[in-house]
Amino acid sequence: MSRALASPSLAVQRGILGAFILVACWEGAARGLHLPAYVLPAVSDILAGLWSKRATLTDAAGYTLLEALVGYGLGCLIGIGLAVAIALVPALRTAILPLATAINSVPVVGYSPLILLWFGIGVSSKIVMVAMAVSFTILLSMLAGLDRVDRRAIDLMRSFGASRFGVLWRLRLPTALPLLLAGMRVSTVRSVIVAIVTEMLGAHGGLGWVIYQAVLQIDFVQVWAAIFVASAASLAFFGLIGFLERKILFWT
Amino acid sequence: MQAARLPNPGPTTEAPQARPEPLLYLGALNKTFGPVAALSGLQASVGPGEFVTVVGPSGCGKSTLFNIVAGLEEPDAGGILRFEGKSCHAADLLGRVSFMPQRDLLFPWRNVVDNAILALEVEGMPRDQARAKALKMLPEFGLAGFEKQYPNQLSGGMRQRVALMRTFLFERDLMLLDEPFGALDALTRAMMQRWLLDVWQKYRRTILFITHDVDEAIFLGDRVLVMTARPGSVKLEQVVDLPRPRRPEIVTSPEFVRLKRTLLDAIEEESMKSFQSSIAQEKPQ
Numbered sequence: 280m281s282r283a284l285a286s287p288s289l290a291v292q293r294g295i296l297g298a299f300i301l302v303a304c305w306e307g308a309a310r311g312l313h314l315p316a317y318v319l320p321a322v323s324d325i326l327a328g329l330w331s332k333r334a335t336l337t338d339a340a341g342y343t344l345l346e347a348l349v350g351y352g353l354g355c356l357i358g359i360g361l362a363v364a365i366a367l368v369p370a371l372r373t374a375i376l377p378l379a380t381a382i383n384s385v386p387v388v389g390y391s392p393l394i395l396l397w398f399g400i401g402v403s404s405k406i407v408m409v410a411m412a413v414s415f416t417i418l419l420s421m422l423a424g425l426d427r428v429d430r431r432a433i434d435l436m437r438s439f440g441a442s443r444f445g446v447l448w449r450l451r452l453p454t455a456l457p458l459l460l461a462g463m464r465v466s467t468v469r470s471v472i473v474a475i476v477t478e479m480l481g482a483h484g485g486l487g488w489v490i491y492q493a494v495l496q497i498d499f500v501q502v503w504a505a506i507f508v509a510s511a512a513s514l515a516f517f518g519l520i521g522f523l524e525r526k527i528l529f530w531t
Numbered sequence: 532m533q534a535a536r537l538p539n540p541g542p543t544t545e546a547p548q549a550r551p552e553p554l555l556y557l558g559a560l561n562k563t564f565g566p567v568a569a570l571s572g573l574q575a576s577v578g579p580g581e582f583v584t585v586v587g588p589s590g591c592g593k594s595t596l597f598n599i600v601a602g603l604e605e606p607d608a609g610g611i612l613r614f615e616g617k618s619c620h621a622a623d624l625l626g627r628v629s630f631m632p633q634r635d636l637l638f639p640w641r642n643v644v645d646n647a648i649l650a651l652e653v654e655g656m657p658r659d660q661a662r663a664k665a666l667k668m669l670p671e672f673g674l675a676g677f678e679k680q681y682p683n684q685l686s687g688g689m690r691q692r693v694a695l696m697r698t699f700l701f702e703r704d705l706m707l708l709d710e711p712f713g714a715l716d717a718l719t720r721a722m723m724q725r726w727l728l729d730v731w732q733k734y735r736r737t738i739l740f741i742t743h744d745v746d747e748a749i750f751l752g753d754r755v756l757v758m759t760a761r762p763g764s765v766k767l768e769q770v771v772d773l774p775r776p777r778r779p780e781i782v783t784s785p786e787f788v789r790l791k792r793t794l795l796d797a798i799e800e801e802s803m804k805s806f807q808s809s810i811a812q813e814k815p816q
Contacts (some may be wrong), residue, residue, distance in 0.1 A: 429636065431632050431634060431636060432636050432638075434598075434601070434603050434632065435630065435632055435636050436649075436653065437602075437603060437625055438601045438602060438603065438625060438626070438628065438629075438630040439626060439649065439650040439653040439654070439701060440625055440626020440627075440653060440654065441653045445653055449638075449649070449652070449653070450638070453638065453640045456640075529640075529681075530639040530640045530681055530682075530683065531639075
């Protein structure tokens with residue numbers, strides 16, 4: 280792990296090698312064993328299907344990413360806002376945390392019928408679902424980050440005459456950043472998953488909707504093509520936040 | 532040379548009355564944490580411009596004393612706390628005393644200059660102005676050319692100098708230094724002590740300095756306070772009238788050695804007490 284981090288080029292090489300072996304085995308199994316498409320289509324067929332449906336898939340990916348990104352942004356704002364409120368007014372902790380935990384003790388998809396009922400099958404229901412899923416993770420990681428602060432550093436700030444807000448701004452928020460950004464990185468994948476799953480339950484478009492339609496039409500090559508696109512979109516989002524994380528946290 | 536030995540308070544305890552108003556006066560100070568008495572009847576004063584060092588056995592309440600003077604903790608009711616001639620609560624001292632804790636506590640996301648100006652920023656000074664001020668002070672703290680470095684790129688001695696600079700830039704009459712050189716190796720430590728004396732003589736701030744090291748206490752201080760075992764109070768108040776500026780070789784002079792003997796005896800006695808009481812506490816189990 281540490282060696283792979285020390286030389287990123289080696290890590291990239293290994294990753295590419297691993298992916299290549301997986302694809303080769305997959306292709307070999309599908310072709311060699313003559314698996315039917317509804318069990319496992321060959322990778323080459325999926326890529327061909329991906330190319331032929333590229334316009335539909337691009338539209339769908341844009342639709343899903345829009346929902347995921349807006350929901351993600353909203354969820355981050357809500358999670359950070361609640362955590363900061365708790366940091367400034369500690370009494371809020373016992374009011375907010377049990378409620379947030381209760382809401383999140385059910386898999387967030389469990390709420391989707393209600394959310395679809397309340398917000399319709401358009402974009403807004405997906406955004407609400409993603410925001411719900413993301414905000415809880417962000418709230419918890421931000422709180423953990425804010426609590427991680429060194430008591431003695433707070434004392435030092437107080438001895439300089441800093442107010443509670445001053446301590447928060449100059450000390451606790453920067454201290455919380457590593458855990459917040461780790462939470463944000465993990466939440467990227469979650470946001471895309473929740474958007475897709477909610478689309479499968481009712482939508483006008485998006486990758487989840489494409490998958491659902493393809494299943495109805497018994498077009499498993501297209502199901503796999505949509506999954507490939509979704510996976511690529513998730514990875515790109517994850518990579519982007521990971522990249523920002525490394526840029527911002529230069530001191531860790 | 533007077534070697535005042537308690538219980539005869541000697542000439543040193545009369546001094547606060549004879550001198551003009553002390554900058555800081557503590558009288559009959561108690562502090563208990565639940566069943567534990569950390570301080571009991573502590574009395575001490577620090578005159579303007581004075582360098583006072585505090586030594587004592589571990590766990591004697593030195594840190595409690597410091598936290599009170601830094602304004603972080605209130606003493607028990609009934610104690611006397613006077614600062615700049617006025618009676619006050621410990622909380623009133625927040626923002627009026629420049630405090631340097633044991634660990635450097637530099638913020639890893641701030642470079643040397645931005646760490647140094649932390650207190651100035653808290654006071655509301657514009658960043659550019661604060662930075663300009665800090666940049667001028669860097670050479671004196673042996674940090675010239677390091678302004679853009681981050682704490683993880685600095686040696687222990689340099690980190691400690693940045694922390695000291697942060698304390699100096701927070702321009703208050705009283706500076707509280709809590710074992711600032713405790714974590715440094717002996718050589719760096721000796722250099723930092725000499726350097727601190729130079730800086731102190733130039734800026735003439737009042738310093739209250741905690742240490743474990745008797746040599747350090749004598750070498751730096753105008754006066755050394757020896758604390759008793761817990762509950763802490765001042766056992767011995769020893770004037771150090773070695774001439775200034777003090778040269779490193781002073782530590783082998785007969786006067787220095789005599790002072791050290793006196794102080795070590797007092798500390799030894801208290802260390803034994805706290806050692807025995809800690810054994811006595813363990814026995815019942």
